[in-house]
Amino acid sequence: MSNYKTETKCIQSGYEPGNGEARVLPIYQSTTFRYTSSEQMGRLFDLEESGYFYTRLQNPTNDAVAAKICDLEGGVAAMLTSSGQAANFYAIMNIVEAGDHIVCASALYGGTYNLYAHTIKKMGVEATFVDPECTQEELDAAFQENTKAVFGETIANPALVVLDLEKFANAAHAHGVPFIVDNTFATPINCRPFEWGADIVTHSTTKYMDGHAACVGGAIVDSGNFDWETHKEKFPGLTTPDETYHGIVYTEKFGKGAYITKATAQLMRDLGSIQSPQNAFLLNIGLETLHLRVPRHCENAVKVAEYLKNHEKVAWVRCPSLPGDKYYDLAQKYMPNGTCGVITFGLKGGRDAAVEMMDRLKMVAIVTHVADARSCVLHPASHTHRQMNDKELVEAGVQPDLIRFSVGIENIEDIIADVEQALR
Numbered sequence: 001m002s003n004y005k006t007e008t009k010c011i012q013s014g015y016e017p018g019n020g021e022a023r024v025l026p027i028y029q030s031t032t033f034r035y036t037s038s039e040q041m042g043r044l045f046d047l048e049e050s051g052y053f054y055t056r057l058q059n060p061t062n063d064a065v066a067a068k069i070c071d072l073e074g075g076v077a078a079m080l081t082s083s084g085q086a087a088n089f090y091a092i093m094n095i096v097e098a099g100d101h102i103v104c105a106s107a108l109y110g111g112t113y114n115l116y117a118h119t120i121k122k123m124g125v126e127a128t129f130v131d132p133e134c135t136q137e138e139l140d141a142a143f144q145e146n147t148k149a150v151f152g153e154t155i156a157n158p159a160l161v162v163l164d165l166e167k168f169a170n171a172a173h174a175h176g177v178p179f180i181v182d183n184t185f186a187t188p189i190n191c192r193p194f195e196w197g198a199d200i201v202t203h204s205t206t207k208y209m210d211g212h213a214a215c216v217g218g219a220i221v222d223s224g225n226f227d228w229e230t231h232k233e234k235f236p237g238l239t240t241p242d243e244t245y246h247g248i249v250y251t252e253k254f255g256k257g258a259y260i261t262k263a264t265a266q267l268m269r270d271l272g273s274i275q276s277p278q279n280a281f282l283l284n285i286g287l288e289t290l291h292l293r294v295p296r297h298c299e300n301a302v303k304v305a306e307y308l309k310n311h312e313k314v315a316w317v318r319c320p321s322l323p324g325d326k327y328y329d330l331a332q333k334y335m336p337n338g339t340c341g342v343i344t345f346g347l348k349g350g351r352d353a354a355v356e357m358m359d360r361l362k363m364v365a366i367v368t369h370v371a372d373a374r375s376c377v378l379h380p381a382s383h384t385h386r387q388m389n390d391k392e393l394v395e396a397g398v399q400p401d402l403i404r405f406s407v408g409i410e411n412i413e414d415i416i417a418d419v420e421q422a423l424r
């Protein structure tokens with residue numbers, strides 16, 4: 001980790017050219033890498049030596065961008081994935097096997113909910129979903145003998161529940177398992193979950209990190225703080241010989257790099273959800289301005305939330321940075337400089353009025369996206385979360401009338417003017 005401040009890390013971390021080399025991170029648009037000795041190539045395959053040999057496992061462009069994200073989060077190792085979904089899938093699959101169990105805060109992104117509630121279940125891994133506001137006792141009660149991880153989102157998409165990171169971290173550690181946090185909405189500009197006890201952080205880099213809605217991507221960062229060896233019997237994949245690599249033991253051979261090395265050497269090798277170097281290049285350009293964009297998104301979001309709150313046709317508004325919000329105190333504790341640019345609201349006219357208002361917006365577009373430079377809206381009950389029944393919707397913190405408004409970084413007066421004419 002460098003000693004630079006966040007703003008400097010956004011620009012400088014991850015890539016340092018040598019004399020006469022490209023100043024800007026190059027795109028290594030190559031599937032393969034050349035070696036002059038067959039024996040050396042053999043050592044790479046055995047993980048005896050580090051080096052690039054095939055982009056499905058590692059690529060220099062991707063590694064530089066992963067190193068920047070790692071530095072921003074304050075971790076020890078990181079990897080890019082093809083999407084946020086792949087990041088959350090790998091983060092869990094790297095430490096569970098059929099017959100295992102995980103504990104999740106129930107307010108989750110719809111795709112992550114489907115992944116953990118349904119898809120990994122077919123692979124023999126069960127999830128228990130707990131109310132993010134549960135008591136310590138209720139949280140403890142969700143753990144089983146076979147629990148291997150705790151998962152939650154810093155700020156849930158789209159419920160905007162601010163997770164009590166310390167409460168979940170303490171419970172995870174009391175049960176000898178890591179706490180994995182999806183930090184997509186807060187970004188390391190507003191919150192670094194490792195400082196609050198998280199062990200592993202995931203991202204959909206598709207959102208603020210890219211910031212321009214140009215490429216789908218994900219990342220996993222390891223703090224290096226979870227001691228897999230202390231809980232050896234729970235994590236045989238990391239602490240016992242891997243026969244597919246001539247019996248190496250990841251924790252013995254790679255120490256704090258064990259978790260990311262295993263996810264790269266095993267999961268990427270076998271499942272192959274790599275980020276393309278082209279996308280990593282674009283992501284890196286996005287990261288260079290993350291520290292400028294995120295505060296403006298937050299500032300604009302609070303202004304739109306204040307405007308909506310005072311509007312006669314608006315029934316309710318949620319913005320964790322707005323005084324009076326249910327999660328204001330937790331937001332002040334974990335993200336005093338701002339939460340995110342996403343707010344939610346409902347109209348007095350309910351679900352039908354929501355759909356009509358959205359159709360009347362001119363600049364603010366209806367798109368299946370959040371957290372890019374352009375303001376946009378979405379109606380989760382009829383779009384991203386339409387697979388869920390009403391009970392599941394409520395558990396995920398999504399009311400049927402909820403409009404998700406991702407406030408962009410256009411001029412605030414233009415954003416509010418568009419909302420105003422649509423409401424009128």
Ligand SMILES: *Cc1c(COP(=O)(O)O)cnc(C)c1O
Nearest residue numbers: 083084085109157184204206217
């Ligand atoms: C979008 C999102 C994901 C999924 O990311 P993709 O890049 O779309 O696969 C996961 N978690 C959160 C919080 C998200 O907002």
